[in-house]
Amino acid sequence: MRYSQYFLPTLKETPGDAEVISHQLMARAGMIRKVAAGIYDYLPLGLRVIRKVENIIREEMNRAGAIEILMPAVSPADLWQQSGRWQEYGKELLRLKDRKDTEFCIGPTHEEVVTEIVRGTVNSYRQLPLNLYQIQTKFRDEIRPRFGLMRGREFIMKDAYSFDIDDAAADISYDRMYQAYRRIFKRCGLDFRAVEADSGAIGGSFSHEFMVLAETGEDAIVSCDTCEYAANVEKAELRAPAGSAPAPSQPLAKVETPNLKSIEDVSAFLKEAPGKMIKTLVLQADNDEVVAVLLRGDRTLNEIKLCNFLGCNHLQLADEAVVQKVTGAPSGFSGPIGLTCRVLADQEVATMSDFGLGANEANYHLTGANYGRDFQVEAFVDLRQATAGDSCPRCDGKLEAWRGIEVGHVFKLGTKYSDSMHAVVLDDQGKERPLVMGCYGIGVGRAAAASIEQNHDENGIVWPMPLAPFQVIVTMLNPNDEAVFAAGENLYQELLEKGIEVLLDDRDERPGSKFKDADLLGIPLRVNVGARGLKEQSFELQERRSGERIMLPIEGAGAKIVAQVRAALDAG
Numbered sequence: 001m002r003y004s005q006y007f008l009p010t011l012k013e014t015p016g017d018a019e020v021i022s023h024q025l026m027a028r029a030g031m032i033r034k035v036a037a038g039i040y041d042y043l044p045l046g047l048r049v050i051r052k053v054e055n056i057i058r059e060e061m062n063r064a065g066a067i068e069i070l071m072p073a074v075s076p077a078d079l080w081q082q083s084g085r086w087q088e089y090g091k092e093l094l095r096l097k098d099r100k101d102t103e104f105c106i107g108p109t110h111e112e113v114v115t116e117i118v119r120g121t122v123n124s125y126r127q128l129p130l131n132l133y134q135i136q137t138k139f140r141d142e143i144r145p146r147f148g149l150m151r152g153r154e155f156i157m158k159d160a161y162s163f164d165i166d167d168a169a170a171d172i173s174y175d176r177m178y179q180a181y182r183r184i185f186k187r188c189g190l191d192f193r194a195v196e197a198d199s200g201a202i203g204g205s206f207s208h209e210f211m212v213l214a215e216t217g218e219d220a221i222v223s224c225d226t227c228e229y230a231a232n233v234e235k236a237e238l239r240a241p242a243g244s245a246p247a248p249s250q251p252l253a254k255v256e257t258p259n260l261k262s263i264e265d266v267s268a269f270l271k272e273a274p275g276k277m278i279k280t281l282v283l284q285a286d287n288d289e290v291v292a293v294l295l296r297g298d299r300t301l302n303e304i305k306l307c308n309f310l311g312c313n314h315l316q317l318a319d320e321a322v323v324q325k326v327t328g329a330p331s332g333f334s335g336p337i338g339l340t341c342r343v344l345a346d347q348e349v350a351t352m353s354d355f356g357l358g359a360n361e362a363n364y365h366l367t368g369a370n371y372g373r374d375f376q377v378e379a380f381v382d383l384r385q386a387t388a389g390d391s392c393p394r395c396d397g398k399l400e401a402w403r404g405i406e407v408g409h410v411f412k413l414g415t416k417y418s419d420s421m422h423a424v425v426l427d428d429q430g431k432e433r434p435l436v437m438g439c440y441g442i443g444v445g446r447a448a449a450a451s452i453e454q455n456h457d458e459n460g461i462v463w464p465m466p467l468a469p470f471q472v473i474v475t476m477l478n479p480n481d482e483a484v485f486a487a488g489e490n491l492y493q494e495l496l497e498k499g500i501e502v503l504l505d506d507r508d509e510r511p512g513s514k515f516k517d518a519d520l521l522g523i524p525l526r527v528n529v530g531a532r533g534l535k536e537q538s539f540e541l542q543e544r545r546s547g548e549r550i551m552l553p554i555e556g557a558g559a560k561i562v563a564q565v566r567a568a569l570d571a572g
């Protein structure tokens with residue numbers, strides 16, 4: 001590709017809405033352009049990277065025995081009504097009507113559509129296992145689209161769906177995808193971890209997320225410093241702490257705490273560490289149930305654990321009127337004594353005694369409170385969020401905390417969709433059985449963005465060879481110099497012939513601004529062709545990542561560059 005004839009609209013200024021580095025650099029390098037919130041054009045350079053990620057995914061999916069199809073982006077409401085998700089999915093689902101007023105949605109995921117294919121075509125266990133995948137545009141009307149391709153509304157996903165005769169066979173399909181994902185992200189040059197994850201609204205029995213480690217990641221993950229255990233904090237289990245609560249030694253006493261509502265304020269006032277206090281959260285579930293939850297004062301509620309326990313999809317802090325109704329006091333003074341709703345406690349509370357908590361009376365708290373003597377709870381449950389320093393649930397190690405970008409997700413679905421949509425096959429006894437399913441997603445654009453989060457410096461992107469939009473840039477320092485032009489052109493042609501992806505910077509611009517652009521675009525190898533080098537029969541070869549430069553004799557330069565590209569690809 002000749003730069004002078006290419007379409008590479010780089011930006012000098014960073015767009016104001018680009019909060020994370022990958023978004024800033026993708027915009028500045030002319031890879032993407034915003035059309036509307038969470039909706040982007042893929043410009044040529046961006047598209048080349050997207051295709052690289054797709055090709056790696058495609059090769060590894062095919063190698064793992066999955067078969068590529070392409071389903072429509074638009075799917076009929078009817079299918080979603082059969083699975084029950086037309087009602088369940090909420091506002092992320094973009095719904096529309098055709099001219100006959102028939103309802104459709106733009107697929108945010110394709111369990112329904114693929115299940116419909118299989119139930120209409122597969123009827124015997126002999127046709128299994130089957131794993132169908134596609135690389136396709138999805139739409140999710142995200143509440144907060146941001147970070148460029150990382151959290152878009154329209155985005156490209158690889159989604160695969162496996163169908164098996166029973167649980168054991170489905171576990172094999174799951175493991176095959178898990179291993180394929182490891183290979184895919186390794187080949188993309190990403191530093192990642194597979195972590196245990198919550199199955200969320202998609203349903204199913206277990207799942208893993210593939211997390212790219214990055215400060216800007218939206219997910220919090222924990223991993224054990226001793227064993228292999230790693231999990232999204234949404235999921236991370238905690239063991240019940242050992243031992244029981246010491247016997248009460250203090251009487252229950254009421255203390256005036258004027259206008260002090262937060263744990264921090266109250267604990268400072270009472271001169272008691274937040275870890276010696278109990279906070280009482282009054283929450284409202286989507287089924288309108290109200291529940292109070294007790295947690296150690298310095299802990300964070302894990303809403304997903306609570307949702308799973310209650311069997312609801314969403315929770316929010318109860319509004320003031322509800323708090324008044326169940327506690328008899330304004331929020332900020334809630335406690336477990338005398339509540340008129342369900343009361344649950346995190347398991348850690350069972351080991352505490354003589355603690356402070358809200359008095360259910362405006363401007364008052366209680367001290368010296370004790371479970372059993374002063375109040376009861378319905379159950380002690382693992383309800384808090386894991387943090388760094390917690391004990392590993394599997395061994396004696398300690399948990400460490402990380403931030404991650406979820407680039408892939410594998411789910412064991414079970415029979416959720418085959419039951420509701422009646423997708424069955426006959427087994428070897430001639431008996432009807434629901435198909436056991438798995439589903440497996442990768443965010444293609446998110447993976448590309450995650451790569452930039454891990455591979456950049458102050459001058460721009462530093463692509464790992466496997467994802468680089470071009471492998472080599474040949475920069476003619478002065479293309480008006482005939483010898484320079486001829487030597488650059490020769491090398492360009494030679495590299496093209498040898499199958500190298502090369503961008504020839506033949507623009508009539510100052511070398512400094514060409515170098516700046518090359519650094520911004522992040523092409524791994526740059527060859528500078530200039531009059532001074534030519535006098536010594538040499539090019540200058542510079543590595544983007546290390547900045548290292550060497551003089552390369554013209555004789556044999558092409559072969560050396562090809563070898564270097566191949567070595568970097570093989571290392572990935």
Ligand code: ATP
Nearest residue numbers: 149150151152155157406407408409441442443446
């Ligand atoms: P998240 O928790 O980040 O919203 P999710 O759990 O909703 O992700 P899945 O339904 O598992 O995501 O989708 C499969 C993959 O698609 C994700 O692992 C992620 O890489 C990608 N993905 C999901 N939502 C988006 C989005 N809004 N923009 C870009 N990629 C996305």
Ligand code: MG
Nearest residue numbers: 092140142200
């Ligand atoms: Mg999501």
